[in-house]
Amino acid sequence: MNRKDRAGNNAFEGGFLGLDNIGIFDRSSPLPTGGYLEQADGTAWMVLFCQNMLEIAVELAIVNPAYINITTKFLEHFLLIASGMIRPGEEGGMWDEQDGFFYDVLCLPDRRSERLKVRSMVGLLPFCAVTIFERKLLNKYPELGSIVSGHLNARPELMAFIHDPQKPGNNERLLGSILNETNLRRMLTIMLDENEFLSPFGIRALSRIHKDQPFIYRVGDQEHRVSYVPGEGDSGMFGGNSNWRGPIWMPVNMLILRALFQYYLYYGNSFTIECPTGSGKQMNLYEVAEEIGRRLTNIFLKDEQGKRPVHGTSQKFQEDPHWRDYPLFYEYFHGDTGVGVGASHQTGWSGAIARIMHLFASFEAQEILDQSKEKSVSQTRQPVRKR
Amino acid sequence: MNVEQCRLQEAKTKKAPWKKWGPYLSERQWGTVREDYSESGDAWNYFPHDHARSRAYRWGEDGLAGISDDRQILCFALALWNGKDPIVKERLFGLTGPEGNHGEDVKEYYFYLDSTPTHSYMKYLYKYPQAAYPYDDLVATNRDRGRSKPEYELLDTGVFNQDRYFDVFVEYAKASPEDILIQITVHNRGPEQATLQLLPTLWFRNEWSWGEDVARPVLSQLAQDKTGGIAALSHQGLGESFFYAEGASALLFTENETNTQHLVGTPNPSPYVKDGINNFIIHNKTDAVNPEKKGTKVSAHYPLTLGAGESRTIRLRLSDQPMKDAKKAFAEQFGKAYESVFKTRLQEADAFYAALMPDSFNSDQMLVMRQALAGMLWSKQFFFYDVGKWLKQHGIQPFKANQRSIRNDRWGHMVNADIISMPDKWEYPWYAAWDLAFHVTALTLVDADFGKEQLELMLKSRYLHPSGQIPAYEWNFGDVNPPVHAWSTIYTYLTEKAYCGKGDIS
Numbered sequence: 001m002n003r004k005d006r007a008g009n010n011a012f013e014g015g016f017l018g019l020d021n022i023g024i025f026d027r028s029s030p031l032p033t034g035g036y037l038e039q040a041d042g043t044a045w046m047v048l049f050c051q052n053m054l055e056i057a058v059e060l061a062i063v064n065p066a067y068i069n070i071t072t073k074f075l076e077h078f079l080l081i082a083s084g085m086i087r088p089g090e091e092g093g094m095w096d097e098q099d100g101f102f103y104d105v106l107c108l109p110d111r112r113s114e115r116l117k118v119r120s121m122v123g124l125l126p127f128c129a130v131t132i133f134e135r136k137l138l139n140k141y142p143e144l145g146s147i148v149s150g151h152l153n154a155r156p157e158l159m160a161f162i163h164d165p166q167k168p169g170n171n172e173r174l175l176g177s178i179l180n181e182t183n184l185r186r187m188l189t190i191m192l193d194e195n196e197f198l199s200p201f202g203i204r205a206l207s208r209i210h211k212d213q214p215f216i217y218r219v220g221d222q223e224h225r226v227s228y229v230p231g232e233g234d235s236g237m238f239g240g241n242s243n244w245r246g247p248i249w250m251p252v253n254m255l256i257l258r259a260l261f262q263y264y265l266y267y268g269n270s271f272t273i274e275c276p277t278g279s280g281k282q283m284n285l286y287e288v289a290e291e292i293g294r295r296l297t298n299i300f301l302k303d304e305q306g307k308r309p310v311h312g313t314s315q316k317f318q319e320d321p322h323w324r325d326y327p328l329f330y331e332y333f334h335g336d337t338g339v340g341v342g343a344s345h346q347t348g349w350s351g352a353i354a355r356i357m358h359l360f361a362s363f364e365a366q367e368i369l370d371q372s373k374e375k376s377v378s379q380t381r382q383p384v385r386k387r
Numbered sequence: 388m389n390v391e392q393c394r395l396q397e398a399k400t401k402k403a404p405w406k407k408w409g410p411y412l413s414e415r416q417w418g419t420v421r422e423d424y425s426e427s428g429d430a431w432n433y434f435p436h437d438h439a440r441s442r443a444y445r446w447g448e449d450g451l452a453g454i455s456d457d458r459q460i461l462c463f464a465l466a467l468w469n470g471k472d473p474i475v476k477e478r479l480f481g482l483t484g485p486e487g488n489h490g491e492d493v494k495e496y497y498f499y500l501d502s503t504p505t506h507s508y509m510k511y512l513y514k515y516p517q518a519a520y521p522y523d524d525l526v527a528t529n530r531d532r533g534r535s536k537p538e539y540e541l542l543d544t545g546v547f548n549q550d551r552y553f554d555v556f557v558e559y560a561k562a563s564p565e566d567i568l569i570q571i572t573v574h575n576r577g578p579e580q581a582t583l584q585l586l587p588t589l590w591f592r593n594e595w596s597w598g599e600d601v602a603r604p605v606l607s608q609l610a611q612d613k614t615g616g617i618a619a620l621s622h623q624g625l626g627e628s629f630f631y632a633e634g635a636s637a638l639l640f641t642e643n644e645t646n647t648q649h650l651v652g653t654p655n656p657s658p659y660v661k662d663g664i665n666n667f668i669i670h671n672k673t674d675a676v677n678p679e680k681k682g683t684k685v686s687a688h689y690p691l692t693l694g695a696g697e698s699r700t701i702r703l704r705l706s707d708q709p710m711k712d713a714k715k716a717f718a719e720q721f722g723k724a725y726e727s728v729f730k731t732r733l734q735e736a737d738a739f740y741a742a743l744m745p746d747s748f749n750s751d752q753m754l755v756m757r758q759a760l761a762g763m764l765w766s767k768q769f770f771f772y773d774v775g776k777w778l779k780q781h782g783i784q785p786f787k788a789n790q791r792s793i794r795n796d797r798w799g800h801m802v803n804a805d806i807i808s809m810p811d812k813w814e815y816p817w818y819a820a821w822d823l824a825f826h827v828t829a830l831t832l833v834d835a836d837f838g839k840e841q842l843e844l845m846l847k848s849r850y851l852h853p854s855g856q857i858p859a860y861e862w863n864f865g866d867v868n869p870p871v872h873a874w875s876t877i878y879t880y881l882t883e884k885a886y887c888g889k890g891d892i893s
Binding site: 004017018041045046048049052053055056059060063231232233234242250251254255258297300301302314316320322325326327328329331342343344345346347348349350351352353354355357358361362 | 763808810826874
């Protein structure tokens, strides 16, 4: 598991991790400062991975008790990594209490460390590292409960930060999450701010605040800079083909939707948040997910003027009857306009919009809340038709 | 269950190989790691687009709107010539990574319009300009633009002005798993009469030129008259089958072998090489195609002249069914049944998608979802890469110390030879493990079996590294990607459990 954890402290490195040019440095090369990066995304991916493995183990353990050991292994590992991510009370953890956001930590050769305050998907991924568990597992294997309490009792400082996985929520469900309710609200407020991550077409990979406030880091007389670049990339990192400094990427949006469902299943209808931030509109987390799903889908659908945002300003694609009804599923999309960017036929993960559209049209929020976890990730047997 | 769902079931239980044929042909095999035999590992420049028409591939094939069997023994794709291009359009053109101002980029307009999960019905659209395709302008102008400027696209060049282009729709319908009907409809969208040479092409992947004991398959003409041409196909593994080209003016034969004379100036072992048909059509080199009417690559030749707004449909059939009488073949193969198979398969596709669409969807939502899924299904590709063998061909021996380090040299255990969902069959015609995990969430909407097979495939010992690492992508299988495989697996499991009431623990 911990192949990319040189300090052995459960805070992970990992390199570019699919996010190409998102950071201030090329994360797959040696740093110009020396030292290394503890990556918020790398660590969050590992938390999510542990949770997913735990979910798989739980499904197996319910049928076959031989899997209970592997269940506890991933449960403990999840708690360890979550602890490594926070390092409460210490300077240099990834969480920035003042900003209410996660950042990569630059660990310098002289043992100093500092957070690199780029507001990006890297910091949103810890929000995605969340999973609910149905009560039935603990009923069947009560010893799992004591493992959790044993781990947490030994680390009271951690409990002050992360969500208490022993605290039952909606329908007696349990929640594994790095964020407690206060911090969850703080992150949501940033994510749902249209001046930051919430675009008319989904969640951006980099906050729009870097349009006016680029993040600048100086090493000697060299200046490194991250600005908001919503369309094609302007840097040559990773071939210059893929840009994460502002555009909308379908796969990470999908993980955000998944996370919102998980929180919703736990917190239920009573948890509401202003969406978009500053709009005065309150929504529960299902409605927030639905709103983001609608914005993503709007990339491809005709708007009131009969235009598909994905086609941008191309008159041919917008108006010609032999072109206009052939939406292309690009690699990623412009962070302000939804225009398709990058590979033009990456029906691959952008084609996953089919799943997102199907998901929101196939069930009612209340139904999934009342029923089991399966409903939250998929359609029902007989899809409930929306009125 | 509707008819298409029954076909999926028959494919799963191995009652009928409905998925044996599909859109498994790549859109770009040149410029890939697999074809790279350079010292420097410069895959883009070692095998450029300009070589692709003349040089045989070792690990896969490419073409326009094409299909192949699931071992990619035999391929079919569209080729065409507008009378002005310097080469026959046999494959999509685009800029390489180093050429593009924002990296590699395909410079063509093509659309995946429809597909069922067993590919019993498929539709693709290619837009072909009537003016000369601006190969040089695209390269030069993009080179001169920096990273801060947008990409220079084919529409920007003006070749589509006044709608001077052809819309070429390619449709496939399976009468039975290995009896495939092919219909190509060309529309002249321009204001004037225009000519087009349509060259639907069938060829064998070259497995016989690389020093192994592999029998050369053969395609040969059985009949040719004004009603059209018939070719017989024979391959050890694939058996006998027939290719019918209704109304073709001729069948043009050559070999899928490298034109070494053209590329490196050494004489060709045979006068018939990969670009033989190209040289016949473009340069009128009558000796570039085999007068004996046999080879490993054949194009049916259809010279078309279309008035403004006019359209024409040509019909083909690739069939494993025995032929009784060549004289009556066209009446039999292209009779009323031909039309009715197309009509029925399209209706079945409509029924399949109607069952999938939520009631609340309006027509535009249905259009977007169906084309998204069509693209997912068209992006399947036969991916062939025996890494151990490839490393040996590069002079790297297994278990030998102190060798030079080359790409993927720690992955000698890998044998890729499967149908895999690609991120983009031109731009990224190689699988990427973390992309794949997301693809599966959409693919399982239409084909749960294929989705699950994709997840399992990456964990097979032919793929997974002995250390437990999932292969990232061919540029460097050992790269670290986000670990989303477990998420996709539990997602797929829970989805099926919710849908069927029972999860698939195995």
